Amino acid sequence: MEQWLGSYRTVFDTAAKSDALWPSERSPRLGMGALGDRFASYRDALGLPQELTLHCLRHSYVTHLIEAGYDPLFVQQQVGHSYASTTALYTSVSSDFRTRTLRKVLDGTIGRTISTATGEGPR
Structure with a gap:
């Protein structure tokens, strides 16, 4: 970012007239349409x-952040969502991740149940 801001952004004539991080050669701001087309x-x-x-x-x-174990609130803030339910719609975790997560929950639940039944205390 330092290199872009210090050396390359100023190459655009429109940069001086814009506070946009990504000015374009034809307008003060690079739009989503141009990015999508490219x-x-x-x-x-x-x-x-x-x-x-x-x-x-x-x-x-979003999916990679969730699978990497990032806090869901952090992920929500990263993408600018007001509601966690919106961020959840963006998440398409792999079947391997779902299996590992379910296994972790089941192992914990079963371990606590066995500990309670045998009087060993929590594991």
Whole structure:
């Protein structure tokens, strides 16, 4: 970011007239349409599916943060959602992650049940 702000952002004539982080050569601010179009051209050149969009990358970012164990509130704040339920809609965790999570909960529950039944105390 330091390199972009210090060396490259100023190359755009419109940068001096804009407080935008990403000015463009034609306007003070780079818009989502231009980013989406450029992404689509790269995607198509690589032969990737048409369904892959910038918004898919947003979903992927949320999913990877959740699978990596980041706090759900942190993830929610990262993507600017007001409600956790909105962030949950973005999450598409893998079946392996679901299995590991379920296994962890079941192991804990079963362990506590056995401990209580045998009088060993919590595990």
